[in-house]
Amino acid sequence: MARDPGSLGSESTRGDETRARILAVAMDAFARDGFDGTSVRSIASRCGLSDAAVFYYFPTKRHLLEALWSEGPSGEFPRAEPAAQLTPERIADLVIATMRLSARNFSYLRLVAREVLRSDATATALRNASRARWRQALHEHFAAAGPRAAALVDLFMAAVTGYLLRLEIETGDGYPEAVLDPVTQERVARAVQDLIPLPAAASAP
Amino acid sequence: MANEIPLAREPRTPEAVATRNRILQAARELFAERGFDGTSIRMIANRAGVSDPAVHYYFPGKYDLFRALMVQPEYRVSPVARTLDEAVDVLAAMFDWWAENAALVRAMLQQQLRGDPASVAYLRDGEARYRGEVERILRSASYGGDIEAAADRLFHTLSGMLWDAVMTYGNTAGDVLRQPVFRERVRFFIRCAIGMEARCGA
Structure with missing residues (x-):
């Protein structure tokens, strides 16, 4: 799994932000160009980072994908009240x-x-x-x-x-x-x- | 779209028919195994045991191969129905044919979600043809409702069922959809889409 940015101590907030930014860019790139069609280099350059910086958080491209999976979809589908009718x-x-x-x-x-x-x-x-x-x-x-x-x-x-x-x-x-x-x-x-x-x-x- | 592509040639001798069929079979297998982008004319030629130019001779491009694989055999479906019950039979038979080709539908969906323009054009053509056929069938069955709206509901509901099946079951979707429980569902969906399921009483 990716290294925990929390271990960076005082830089942890910045580390979290960088990690989140990499994930957001990777999500868009993978969704648009596909996992195979996207390089770590292109994600790094879109984040303004070096390849090594991305690899620090995510040792492989597959780790990035799995981190995205674990974020999951956001928002809840509305729940039904028990006695409600179907209209x-x-x-x-x-x-x-x-x-x-x-x-x-x-x-x-x-x-x-x-x-x-x-x-x-x-x-x-x-x-x-x-x-x-x-x-x-x-x-x-x-x-x-x-x-x-x-x-x-x-x-x-x-x-x-x-x-x-x-x-x-x-x-x-x-x-x-x-x-x-x-x-x-x-x-x-x-x-x-x-x-x-x-x-x-x-x-x- | 169709005008931009040279027409695929028809075989003239029994040997040529056999060659063309071998090419089609190889293409069918490879599209299912490797997807559309992942399959080259060379791979198809190798598997069919023919030269690259032989494939090009019958099918100038990969989409010509795809179209040839998806040509619906006319004899399988009667284009008209005398009653709404017959219309359900005909519409279910049309869906069966799509389900038999689920692996190809899956390869095409992959292209369509990647935004490949030729695959999107293929879907638009297919949708227009399907809606036309549905309208003819419902008219011949003296359907009393809004035919265009019914064709819209049928197209989207049955496409959704098929797309969901190929994403859930992969290339085995065709086998899954042949099971009685799914066939029943398809007939129920069709009946709902043309208003044959009573709104009163559960």
């Missing part, structure tokens, strides 16, 4: 919450997806864990759908995955801005609302 408004809120989280964590998610498609085992495990958390949170919201809840959660996940990946493929680096556009959010939320057949109790006025 069209709720479905729209859940779609938009997902879109906001995907904008906030764009570099992380893009990096994970790229590495998953290169069959990286760590990235695949991280993606599975993060989808399991998403599924679990959705299950709480969809509990009111009764026995069809699991199928409707799958439907929600497939549709949102399709709309958001399609948008990412079309917009590339512009994704975070595109996914926060209110017109896009309205369009996707509407499509998912129309897709999901709500249980009778929830669709009553």
Whole structure:
């Protein structure tokens, strides 16, 4: 693992800042150009550091990647109140919450997806864990759908995955801005609302 | 896009057909194993046991190979449906065909997320064709709803399912999606997308 900058004593704050700056630059570079397509040298020069300075914190490029993995995505998916009904408004809120989280964590998610498609085992495990958390949170919201809840959660996940990946493929680096556009959010939320057949109790006025 | 690329040649003799098929099979395997960028024409030629120029003769570029692999055999799917139930069958059969080619879909998704312009153009073409087919199928089945909106929901939901499967299961996604539980899900998604699942009653 990377050396602990805390061991630098009085310089520890500065060490933390440098480490964080290297990680931020590496996240963007790996997400955009891929792990293989990025050199430690290019990360160092973008940070205004020597290669040796980067290697001090992260002995290999792989250590950098693993440090990024351990940071994880930020932000929480909204939790459900136990007795809450499943309404069209709720479905729209859940779609938009997902879109906001995907904008906030764009570099992380893009990096994970790229590495998953290169069959990286760590990235695949991280993606599975993060989808399991998403599924679990959705299950709480969809509990009111009764026995069809699991199928409707799958439907929600497939549709949102399709709309958001399609948008990412079309917009590339512009994704975070595109996914926060209110017109896009309205369009996707509407499509998912129309897709999901709500249980009778929830669709009553 | 298509106009910029010289057309792939068709084989004229049985030997030529066999050669072309060997090249396609080699390309299919290599795209699945090494991805699109990781595969060269030379690797394909070596595996197929032919020369580089032989590959170039039938397929001027890697995307011509890819397109040839992804040509949907017409006989597998009837383009029309008389009822909505038949429409579900046809749409599910179309998805089965994509699922059988999951390894190629995975290689292409990798290119698309890297922003390779040719792969994005390929997706745009594929999406337009798919939407056109869905509109024809739903019209022939006398679908009463908004056909364009239904095609939009079908495209994104089924793409999302397939993309998720190739990221979760890698090149075994095709086998996974053949299992009854997934086939049931696909039919359920299709029924929801065309409003056949009752909104009343869970």
